[in-house]
């Protein structure tokens with residue numbers, strides 16, 4: 001039986017944890033050849049081991065890189081093209097939340113750190129991958145924004161600025177590259193239970209973080225956290241050829257919370 005990602009090459013940043021890992025597992029099950037990028041080498045090895053369980057045939061290239069470093073981004077794109085000859089899907093996803101603080105206390109250093117990874121990192125990735133996809137005449141990019149990229153959340157100056165920026169980059173490039181058969185879209189996840197959200201709850205609640213988590217999801221219409229695999233299904237669809245005409249769209253996956261008054 002043919003699968004959605006047979007003969008397709010998918011490149012994923014932040015592939016060593018959370019949403020990147022979930023998307024990697026999903027597309028690997030559906031036949032993709034993978035190139036996984038992360039700062040955290042151990043995380044990459046963990047994802048590779050999990051892929052081996054669900055898709056033993058899948059080819060997986062692991063690349064340790066900092067997405068905030070332009071040369072390292074160029075290198076992970078070059079290495080992927082060298083190995084596979086093309087890039088069909090790019091999940092441009094690595095990011096951090098940063099420390100939570102009021103704007104006046106946020107600090108320029110923390111602000112710059114978050115923006116460098118979440119916004120500059122996404123831009124560098126698009127810059128090199130779009131060139132490859134334009135030459136191919138096909139491809140799909142999914143950038144990871146956030147509910148914090150379409151709504152105000154509070155205490156997250158760096159995160160809010162960077163994720164709103166990701167939405168801007170998505171729309172801008174989508175308009176430029178649609179004519180080459182390349183689509184660019186973004187997802188805006190709400191709170192999905194990954195190591196990042198666990199860390200965030202620990203910032204708010206310390207040892208009491210699980211209780212804080214229950215209160216945190218109380219305003220959500222579905223009264224729960226999202227699961228990484230739910231995001232994995234969405235990303236796989238958006239990266240697949242079934243979603244080629246979805247371009248410039250920013251898709252919330254948040255149980256409806258961002259639409260609530």
Ligand SMILES: NC(=O)c1ccc[n+]([C@@H]2O[C@H](COP(=O)([O-])OP(=O)(O)OC[C@H]3O[C@@H](n4cnc5c(N)ncnc54)[C@H](O)[C@@H]3O)[C@@H](O)[C@H]2O)c1
Nearest residue numbers: 014016017018019039066067094095146189191192194196
């Ligand atoms: N989990 C959520 O609720 C949620 C909600 C909205 C948006 N997001 C976004 O989803 C993306 C993935 O988050 P997650 O929840 O899976 O977090 P996570 O911490 O589980 O995974 C993020 C991965 O990115 C990697 N990473 C961080 N900085 C990097 C860098 N400079 N270079 C290369 N790799 C780097 C980390 O090592 C980690 O493996 C992020 O962009 C995050 O902002 C997450």
